[in-house]
Structure formats: structure tokens, C-alpha cells
Amino acid sequence: MEAPKEESAAPVEPQQQPETPEDAKEEKTDNENQATTTTDNKPNEKRSFADTLPLSAADGLIKTLFPRPLDDCRPPSPPELTAEEQTKYETVLKAVSEWTTIPTTSSKNAPTEPLTDDERIFLTRECLLRYLRATKWNVADAIQRLQATLTWRREYGVKEHTQEYISVENETGKQIILGFDNSGRPCLYLNPARQNTEHSDRQIQHLVFMLERVIDLMGPDQESLALLVNFKQTRSGQNATIGQGRQTLHILQNHYPERLGRALVINMPLVILGFMKLITPFIDPRTREKLKFNEDLRQHVPPAQLWKAVNGDVEFEYDHSSYWPALNALAAQRREEYRERWNKGGKLVGEHENYLKGGPGKSRAETEAPNTARVEEKLEQLDVTDSPAAPAQPVAA
Numbered sequence: 001m002e003a004p005k006e007e008s009a010a011p012v013e014p015q016q017q018p019e020t021p022e023d024a025k026e027e028k029t030d031n032e033n034q035a036t037t038t039t040d041n042k043p044n045e046k047r048s049f050a051d052t053l054p055l056s057a058a059d060g061l062i063k064t065l066f067p068r069p070l071d072d073c074r075p076p077s078p079p080e081l082t083a084e085e086q087t088k089y090e091t092v093l094k095a096v097s098e099w100t101t102i103p104t105t106s107s108k109n110a111p112t113e114p115l116t117d118d119e120r121i122f123l124t125r126e127c128l129l130r131y132l133r134a135t136k137w138n139v140a141d142a143i144q145r146l147q148a149t150l151t152w153r154r155e156y157g158v159k160e161h162t163q164e165y166i167s168v169e170n171e172t173g174k175q176i177i178l179g180f181d182n183s184g185r186p187c188l189y190l191n192p193a194r195q196n197t198e199h200s201d202r203q204i205q206h207l208v209f210m211l212e213r214v215i216d217l218m219g220p221d222q223e224s225l226a227l228l229v230n231f232k233q234t235r236s237g238q239n240a241t242i243g244q245g246r247q248t249l250h251i252l253q254n255h256y257p258e259r260l261g262r263a264l265v266i267n268m269p270l271v272i273l274g275f276m277k278l279i280t281p282f283i284d285p286r287t288r289e290k291l292k293f294n295e296d297l298r299q300h301v302p303p304a305q306l307w308k309a310v311n312g313d314v315e316f317e318y319d320h321s322s323y324w325p326a327l328n329a330l331a332a333q334r335r336e337e338y339r340e341r342w343n344k345g346g347k348l349v350g351e352h353e354n355y356l357k358g359g360p361g362k363s364r365a366e367t368e369a370p371n372t373a374r375v376e377e378k379l380e381q382l383d384v385t386d387s388p389a390a391p392a393q394p395v396a397a
Helices: 083-097 117-122 125-134 139-156 163-170 201-217 242-255 270-282 320-344 364-381
Strands: 036-038 046-048 101-103 112-114 175-180 186-190 225-230 260-266 291-293
Touching: 083 125, 083 139, 101 139, 117 139, 117 320, 125 139, 139 242, 163 201, 163 320, 175 201, 186 201, 201 225, 201 242, 201 320, 242 270
Parallel strands: 186 225, 225 260, 260 291
Antiparallel strands: 036 046, 101 112, 175 186
């Protein structure tokens, strides 16, 4: 189906960008204050910032984002682990729980620094399982890749790429998070025709920043995103270079395993088809299975949360001054709630994401407590005075 023509924006000249996050000027925004607001009738009662956002196309012209999927768009329940898978998971959990330091760079003999709370909270139960699935349940490989990812996050500076530093890259809305697909995956749109900067490392950093925000917005039991790429009106020079494409694939496959739930690509010109043929050999076979080309997006995303520019019902207009603060305020709120639950649960490695995201699931400590209580109860029931003394065992020299 031919996608309706998107309103064309005025051509944007590439801008000179600061080379590093340190060069970016600190911009004073209201994001920190937007995480919660007060009701008009009850000035002392705080309500969630998410409650101030629209929910669907029925809310009229949209300039921000939807905080959650429609009620009938839910992820499937996670499958139960087999006995063998559970054993392998417990082996990985034991290994990473014993980490106290990790390398600061990927260089040989790199110095190490203590594991931070940000890194411990990253090592959830589901995170460990994603790496196990990505390595086909090879325990040693999963452990090695988990450490490599933590080192990469330090070396790449994932936490240092602030919203102020990234802001200029998204001034035209070349990447937006809007709506959720039929399985409740948040939708990340890539709009190459809105490219506004020269090729640089920050373009890849921008994508990583948006991936992190998509993950912030995932609901309980949701582990993956829907990537929607619209090449309509894309001109020569606006697409990523082959080098950028390979770097992006490396980052996605090695440091965000099992995060791509579906990739929907529409309006592909011949030059992009050629580009895809060049990078296809570098794409993991399981990732290739998730790619869909030139399909009707209404089959995958409910029209009430699908952008009209790609055949949906949502009248969306990108206004950077409205969208960017709203996105970052909502993401900050979700991260704060996530951390509060992690702290309350005991700051454990291997915490359950369903619990951390506000789902009905229990924390790791609550889940393991009944087992511990049963063992203690059985021990209390034992009357050791009535039992025959165990024979003394020889002591090894």
C-alpha cells in the first residue's frame, strides 16, 4: 500500500557539531521538574508525568509521545526455563554476582575499576537470559559477552552522552519514539530524509541514546523494540555510510542482544537495496528473520498509535521544543521508579525486570524467601539429640 505523502519540511543545512560531549553546552531544561506535576485541586498531591501525555490518535494533534501501549497490545508471557536452562542461568548468575571490578577499556591489560550500582542494576535476570539466548546457551560465552558489554558501556560513554549533547542530532525529528506495536513493543522511527548533520561519531551515539530511551519505556515483560525505517524522500548523502552501518550492526548484535523484536522498512529505493545486500552478510541469521520490507505497517502497529506519515491515524507533528523535553522527562521518571524498586528489593544482581518495571511479579528476594523459609522450617523440625551421632571422619593431612 502506498504510504500517504508526509508533509515536507524545509531543507535543513548540516550544522557544525561539537566533537565531544564535553563540548556541548549545558542547556537548562524543565525535564527534571516535569517528572511529576501537581493536580489543580490537590496542590500537595503529585501525579505521574505520564498521566499528562496523550494516549492515541483520538487525542488530536500529537507533539509529544504515548507513554504506554493500547490495552490489548501486550507481550506474550515469558516461557518457562527448562531444568538445563535454569542450571545454566544460575551458573551465569553466580559468576557475575562475584564480579567486584571490570576493565575500563577493551585494551589488553586495561586497568579495572569497581563495579558501580548502574552496572549492577544492568545485570537483571532477563539481561543474563538474553545473553544466554544470544550465545545459544553457552555459559562461558555469555559471561564473556556480559563483561565485554559493561566494558564497552564504560569505554563508549553511554552514560556521558547526555540529552543536551545529543539534542542537536534530533532537532528535525530524524529519530522518534512514538507508539507501540501489536505486541506492546515501543516503536522507534528512523527518518533518513530528515538528516540534519554531517557524518560523525555522534550520529551513532544518537542512535545508542535513543535505544537507551526505548528500553526505559518498555513495560513489564517487554524486552524488545519495533524499528520502523521510512526511506521516503531520502536523498543521496542522507543515508548512513557502509562503515556506520557495520558499526551499528556490531553495537546492536554484541551489546543489545535480543532487543530487536521487529524491523519494518518501507519505501526502500534501489540504492538502499544495494546497501542492504552489502551489509546482509554481517547480520545475524536470527536478526535477518525479523526484517520486513515494504509491508503495510497497520498489520503490525495499531492505527491509533501509528504515525499518519506511514499510513496510520496519528496526526503527529515533530516540535523539538515539545517532544525532546517530554521524551527525556518520561524516560527519567521511568528510570527513577526502576531504581527505587531495585533499592527496595535489596540492590541484587539478577533482579526480575517485571518487578523493576512495576509489573505484578515479585522481587528476587521475595521469590527466594519462601524457599529459604521452608529450609529453615525443616531444620527447626529436626531433633538432632535423638539422632545417632555421626561417625567421625578422618581429617585429610
